[in-house]
Amino acid sequence: MKPLQTSAAIQYKNGSAVRPMIVAPISLFFIWGGLTSLNDVLIPKLKGLFSLTYTEALLTQFAFFLAYFLVSLPAGSLIARVGYLKGIVIGLGTMALGCLAFIPAASSGVYATFLLALFVLASGITILQVAANPLIANMGSRATASSRLTLAQAFNSLGTTVFPPIGGAIILGSLANIDPVSLPENQRTALLAKEAAVIGDAYLGIAAVLALIAGFFWLQRNQMPRTSEPQISYGGSFALLREQRLGGGVAAIFLYVGAEVSIGSMLINYLVQPNILGVTERAASAFIAFYWGGAMAGRFIGSIILRFVSPGLVLAAFAFGAAALATISGLSSGPFAAYALLAVGLMNSIMFPTIFSLGVDGLGERTPQGSGLLCMGIVGGALIPLLFGTVADASGLATALFVPVCCYLAIAFYGWVSRRAAG
Numbered sequence: 001m002k003p004l005q006t007s008a009a010i011q012y013k014n015g016s017a018v019r020p021m022i023v024a025p026i027s028l029f030f031i032w033g034g035l036t037s038l039n040d041v042l043i044p045k046l047k048g049l050f051s052l053t054y055t056e057a058l059l060t061q062f063a064f065f066l067a068y069f070l071v072s073l074p075a076g077s078l079i080a081r082v083g084y085l086k087g088i089v090i091g092l093g094t095m096a097l098g099c100l101a102f103i104p105a106a107s108s109g110v111y112a113t114f115l116l117a118l119f120v121l122a123s124g125i126t127i128l129q130v131a132a133n134p135l136i137a138n139m140g141s142r143a144t145a146s147s148r149l150t151l152a153q154a155f156n157s158l159g160t161t162v163f164p165p166i167g168g169a170i171i172l173g174s175l176a177n178i179d180p181v182s183l184p185e186n187q188r189t190a191l192l193a194k195e196a197a198v199i200g201d202a203y204l205g206i207a208a209v210l211a212l213i214a215g216f217f218w219l220q221r222n223q224m225p226r227t228s229e230p231q232i233s234y235g236g237s238f239a240l241l242r243e244q245r246l247g248g249g250v251a252a253i254f255l256y257v258g259a260e261v262s263i264g265s266m267l268i269n270y271l272v273q274p275n276i277l278g279v280t281e282r283a284a285s286a287f288i289a290f291y292w293g294g295a296m297a298g299r300f301i302g303s304i305i306l307r308f309v310s311p312g313l314v315l316a317a318f319a320f321g322a323a324a325l326a327t328i329s330g331l332s333s334g335p336f337a338a339y340a341l342l343a344v345g346l347m348n349s350i351m352f353p354t355i356f357s358l359g360v361d362g363l364g365e366r367t368p369q370g371s372g373l374l375c376m377g378i379v380g381g382a383l384i385p386l387l388f389g390t391v392a393d394a395s396g397l398a399t400a401l402f403v404p405v406c407c408y409l410a411i412a413f414y415g416w417v418s419r420r421a422a423g
Helices: 015-050 059-082 084-100 102-108 111-137 142-172 185-219 234-242 244-271 281-305 311-330 334-342 344-348 351-360 364-395 402-417
Strands: none
Touching: 015 059, 015 084, 015 111, 015 142, 015 185, 015 244, 015 281, 059 084, 059 111, 059 244, 059 364, 084 102, 084 111, 084 185, 102 111, 102 185, 111 142, 111 351, 111 364, 142 185, 142 281, 142 351, 234 244, 234 364, 244 281, 244 311, 244 334, 244 344, 244 351, 244 364, 244 402, 281 311, 281 334, 281 344, 311 334, 311 344, 311 351, 311 402, 334 344, 344 351, 351 364, 351 402, 364 402
């Protein structure tokens, strides 16, 4: 099959422009994956500092993933106007501002200010995703789009594997050994200020790195000519949902991100339970690397499998496997339950890139709008974890695992009905 002949197809002005193609999957996917997974470390930190319930703690994910719902379509219009590389620079700059917002949040000692900082950070990541995902997907033939995007997403998983153990060592600090509720009010206030400052310092360093990467892409901004994309109204963008594969893809992204975030967000709290591993929060944070590391390994392997097997069929098999593993974990205990849940990361591996490439397949010049709609589906990471947290507060974390189980079964159905190539 010949390369895509659409306005979204990638054409460079000269050979030097191949550098963004190399740096994009390594730096962009790595950075936004790492920052997203860092929420899994931030949640137990904030839960302990502010004495939150599971539902209240998961408001961090609500604030983070709400940005995808509110920013995705405007981001699609922005990318259509300014082009992929300038859009990437804007996304990185917004992410840096979000990281810097953690400094006044830490100084205020108010939980809501952390939620605002997370929203700004996620807004930048949303712009980045709307630009980078179709950039990679349309960098070759339609036949290998799923494989190509899965390989790029493997670097995203590398970030999600590396960040949590490092973040756990820096951000969690000594909090795992101290119960703030047991301290007198003046000591608790001092502890809150000290531990919140650690968060601010960590995100300040990340902001500096983001600024450097943004500078690189700004220097490359003219190497990829801006294509002329049709300016579609928001109503016109939503009309694209009538495309069966795109509409199903938005729903599948919603369910997938919701399931993945629900498990990842509560993984530390799940592992520290006496009937699972009974370890400290800091020790449990190291196990998150196995969850996201499985996703990384699966994406490298999946990028090869997807060249020979129908993407829809692979998606159905992996989603069913994730449902089975989460069910096994919820019905068991001890290390077996722990490792069964960690293995869900391997099953998650190919889901997002495969759903994304299936969703935009055949959209042609409407790809930026389709990308925006698919990224809107990521709002599932805001809503489904709240349902997960509500069930966990009422019946425990093991019972709550059946929320993502239902999500994975629905994704398996989408993969099965999408196993044939789009017409």
